[in-house]
Amino acid sequence: MSTFARSIATRTATWRLCGAIALALAGLLPVQAGAATPRTDLLSGPGWQASANGIDGWIPAYAPFPNPVTMPNPALNPQGVHADLMWYWPGPGTPGPSSGPTTAYFRHQLDLPSGPVPQIVALVAADDELTLKVNGITIGSYVLGDHKMSNNQPEVVAMDLTPALHAGANQIDIQAVDTGVYHWLFFDTYNLAASPQTVLVARTPDTVSLVGDKDDFHGGDAADDAPKSAHVLAMLENLVAAPPVELDQPAVNQSVGLTHFLDLPANAIVTSATVRLRVKMTGDLVQNDVILYNQSATVAGEEARTVIALHDLLGFSPQRGAVYELVWNLAKTPLRNFSSPVPFIGQPDRVADLLTMLQTDQRLDVLTVDDTMVDYSELRLTYTVAGAPVGDLNNDGVIDRDDLNILLLSLNTLASGPDDPRDLDRDGRITVLDVRKLVGSCTRALCAK
Structure with missing residues (x-):
């Protein structure tokens, strides 16, 4: 049994x-x-x-x-x-x-x-x-x-x-x-x-993008050969670390790079995006491991600038041999300059909203450095369109708990601009006032689905 x-x-x-x-x-x-x-x-x-x-x-x-x-x-x-x-x-x-x-x-x-x-x-x-x-x-x-x-x-x-x-x-x-x-x-x-x-969820346009397979770090599968943008390939070439590896391969002073490619409608406005990244710490010194993304730059012979420390996604320093499911909310991305103290301590240097970047680039680059083995990366995003009802943040025709949860992912951040659909009261910030306004607009009582 x-x-x-x-x-x-x-x-x-x-x-x-x-x-x-x-x-x-x-x-x-x-x-x-x-x-x-x-x-x-x-x-x-x-x-x-x-x-x-x-x-x-x-x-x-x-x-x-x-x-x-x-x-x-x-x-x-x-x-x-x-x-x-x-x-x-x-x-x-x-x-x-x-x-x-x-x-x-x-x-x-x-x-x-x-x-x-x-x-x-x-x-x-x-x-x-x-x-x-x-x-x-x-x-x-x-x-x-x-x-x-x-x-x-x-x-x-x-x-x-x-x-x-x-x-x-x-x-x-x-x-x-x-x-x-x-x-x-x-x-x-x-x-x-x-x-x-x-x-079925079509790959393009897509609101769920899975790179790799959820097989608990089993190597050698077709899905382990991850798609990579020109930017990822350039970063991999310029990083000081040892030659890169693919998904489901142990990384010791090595990088793993992948790209989530998107094909959103021309009138799409991204309202939320979350990456779940399952990783295993396979090197000796893992406390300084980071993630590079679209706006992380590298030049030959130097390390990258503008990074996402695993420390900031976890809330503590990663430990050798441990397995983690990292959750990266692109609306609140913790960023550090690579010159920050290593191993990382305290708070990140700043927190950025990368939703506009994602919408403009139509891709998300994910590159782990340098002792981080990657099982898979899953990107989930929601978008609405211009002209959608106020508060309908996922363009499904109703205003409900899903829209409320989308708004909460961006709470206490700056709006992306005057037309940000998350900024319901148009004060330039995503605050509890926007939450109250959305709840008052819900299709059903208590924003029930």
């Missing part, structure tokens, strides 16, 4: 298993709360094929759901888990701990329309191992022993299928390996074949 804990954008949830493999197919990033429809049944019938050797003998995967033996907890996904379950082996009958071969193969064909490729993120776990490929490119691997929580239960991780996808025909392949008594596979990607316009 196993319990899954999903650590991505939802509470810990459980799923009871009794000796079989299950593959619940569902889990893309939804555009909005009601975007989980239309659903499509992908696992039963010809949608998924199974084979004992991955070469021939492909037959429709057997996927009864629901049933009294295995049942996914709907809390695994806030949109609900509606897909079928696939047994480890496609034969009929009640699954048991000894059913099926020690290795099984699954595949699924997926056609995507022309145009921007949607960002497709799968939540995966397995007992005991799996390897996920898209169009022959390895996206990631999962080993149960490497993903145990403190209660000894499996942890679900995210893998981004997008780097290997393209318009037209695509094929998803999974190799599942059982090295013990029990065996199962969890793969959560609902609405895989639904319309990207109604269900």
